[in-house]
Amino acid sequence: MNAPDLPLWAAILVSFFLIAGALVTLLGSIGLWRLPDFYARLHAPSLGATLGTGFILIGSMICFSVLQGRPLVHEVLIGLFVTITTPVTLMLLASASLYRDRVEGNDAAPKKDPAPTEL
Amino acid sequence: MSVAILGWSITVAQVLLTLAMACAVLRFMRGPRAQDRIIGLDTFYVNAMLLLVTLGIRSGTTLYFEAALVIGLLGFVGTVALAKFLMRGEVIE
Amino acid sequence: MTRLKRVLPYPLLFVALLGMWLLMTQSLSTGQFLLGALVAFGGCWTMVALDPPAGRLRRPGAVARLAGRVFIDVFRSNLAVGSIILGSEDRRTHAGFMSLRLDLTSPYGLAVLAIILTCTPGTQWVRYDPSQRVLMLHVLDLVDDRHWVRTIKERYESLLMEIFE
Numbered sequence: 001m002n003a004p005d006l007p008l009w010a011a012i013l014v015s016f017f018l019i020a021g022a023l024v025t026l027l028g029s030i031g032l033w034r035l036p037d038f039y040a041r042l043h044a045p046s047l048g049a050t051l052g053t054g055f056i057l058i059g060s061m062i063c064f065s066v067l068q069g070r071p072l073v074h075e076v077l078i079g080l081f082v083t084i085t086t087p088v089t090l091m092l093l094a095s096a097s098l099y100r101d102r103v104e105g106n107d108a109a110p111k112k113d114p115a116p117t118e119l
Numbered sequence: 120m121s122v123a124i125l126g127w128s129i130t131v132a133q134v135l136l137t138l139a140m141a142c143a144v145l146r147f148m149r150g151p152r153a154q155d156r157i158i159g160l161d162t163f164y165v166n167a168m169l170l171l172v173t174l175g176i177r178s179g180t181t182l183y184f185e186a187a188l189v190i191g192l193l194g195f196v197g198t199v200a201l202a203k204f205l206m207r208g209e210v211i212e
Numbered sequence: 213m214t215r216l217k218r219v220l221p222y223p224l225l226f227v228a229l230l231g232m233w234l235l236m237t238q239s240l241s242t243g244q245f246l247l248g249a250l251v252a253f254g255g256c257w258t259m260v261a262l263d264p265p266a267g268r269l270r271r272p273g274a275v276a277r278l279a280g281r282v283f284i285d286v287f288r289s290n291l292a293v294g295s296i297i298l299g300s301e302d303r304r305t306h307a308g309f310m311s312l313r314l315d316l317t318s319p320y321g322l323a324v325l326a327i328i329l330t331c332t333p334g335t336q337w338v339r340y341d342p343s344q345r346v347l348m349l350h351v352l353d354l355v356d357d358r359h360w361v362r363t364i365k366e367r368y369e370s371l372l373m374e375i376f377e
Contacts, residue, residue: 003126004179011121015128018173022135024290025166028333029139031297032146032162038155039336040307041146043293043352045162046333048139048169051290056132056169063176074181074235075172078188082165085195087330087337089161092202094338094350097154099206109309113339116311116346117357119365181238 010066014059021055028052037108038097042090049086053079129177133170140166157201164194221260224269226252267320271374278371282328285367289332296334296352308354309338311346312361316369321376328368335360 006014028047035041057075064072101109140163147159168190175183220226226249233248234240269275296303316322322340329335329349336350351360 003122003129003177005122006125008121008124011125014176015124018132018176019128019135021169022132022139022173024294025169026135026139026142027294027297029142029162029166031293032159033142034297034304036304037307038152038158039309039350040304040352041155041158042336042350043333044297045158045165046330047290047293048162048165050286050331050333053165053169056172060172060176064181067179072181072238074184074238077232077235078168078172078184078191081188081191081195082168083327083331085191086165087327089195089198089202090330091326091337092199093154093158093161093205094336096202096205097152098338100152100154113341113346113348114309114311116313117361118313119358119361 004063004067006063006066010062014063017055017059017062021052021057021059024048024055025052039094039108042094046086046090049082053082126177129173132173136166136170136173140170153205154202157198157205160201161194161198164190164198168194220253220256222256225259226256228252229255265319267318267376269375274371274374278368278375281367281371282331285328285332289334293333293352306354307350307352309348309350310354310357310360311348312364314340314345314347314369316373316377317345318372318376321372324376325364325368325372329364335364 025048028044028049031044031047032041035044057079061073061075098109102111143159143163143166145159147156147163150156168187171183171187171190175181175187216223229252230245230248233251234244237244237248314322314325316325326337326340329337334352336352337347338350339348340346341348349360351357354360
């Protein structure tokens with residue numbers, strides 16, 4: 001089991017963030033498998049893309065900052081890209097799927113847009 | 120001591136992420152519709168990127184960071200292209 | 213101020229691009245600083261050529277408050293969606309579509325709202341109709357749609373309107 005030699009507190013902190021992030025990501029992917037229809041499944045990947053990615057990147061930041069003795073936060077870039085790109089893909093997929101379901105006349109999508117809810 | 124803790128937890132995280140990738144692949148193979156497969160593929164990309172980040176932590180070099188960034192961006196472009204194809208590909212324009 | 217605008221049309225974009233360059237190269241040396249400034253300068257003038265719709269960012273306090281709210285809501289909605297995924301069969305079948313009328317019209321505000329709604333699992337932006345100003349959402353836990361309208365309007369939309377309008 002080779003791994004970088006960190007002080008004990010940093011090792012525990014990094015381990016916590018890594019396992020928490022991996023668990024959240026796994027939960028999102030299980031949701032992708034378990035949820036019943038496509039529109040419900042759209043919600044599952046954003047678990048991994050928000051909290052899962054966030055936790056793992058924080059763990060990586062702590063690890064490399066301690067290892068190199070200076071703040072190393074370039075993982076922020078990955079986080080930024082993932083946060084900006086995931087909504088775009090999910091929105092495109094949702095509208096593409098809505099369009100296809102309506103063209104084919106499936107029951108999965110409503111025939112008309114629901115009336116706006118007023119307070 | 121700390122090397123052992125970190126090494127084992129990285130292994131656990133990698134196993135969990137691999138299981139997550141397996142779920143995404145199952146959804147990709149099962150379908151039933153094209154959009155289900157695409158969303159499986161997109162999740163697969165994100166999970167693979169996270170797996171690369173954990174590999175980078177194990178090796179202690181920042182080399183894997185660039186690879187993870189490239190995978191994330193390519194996955195985004197690929198998914199957008201596929202979603203666009205779903206909108207246009209089956210309809211005669 | 214106007215002189216600065218003439219040389220550097222988008223100061224915020226300049227700072228963001230320069231920051232991104234320095235993060236990517238992982239150094240703060242003078243050479244990288246100059247190179248990054250050059251790239252950011254080019255990026256700003258490319259933006260001028262693209263001619264995006266005018267928008268402005270006001271009230272940094274409101275921006276900070278919105279960021280804090282979104283941060284908390286990401287945690288909360290992750291927990292909620294996680295419990296739905298692992299929960300029993302009938303909890304997973306409450307999903308449905310709903311619409312609401314928005315008062316927000318700024319394109320940048322709408323873009324940020326789209327990112328917020330998608331990044332909090334449980335709500336998914338489906339379509340926005342600018343002529344009717346109606347937003348269509350898909351919600352995983354659609355028991356009371358008024359609750360969601362109230363959440364979106366009070367927690368996000370009011371702050372976004374303060375910031376962008």
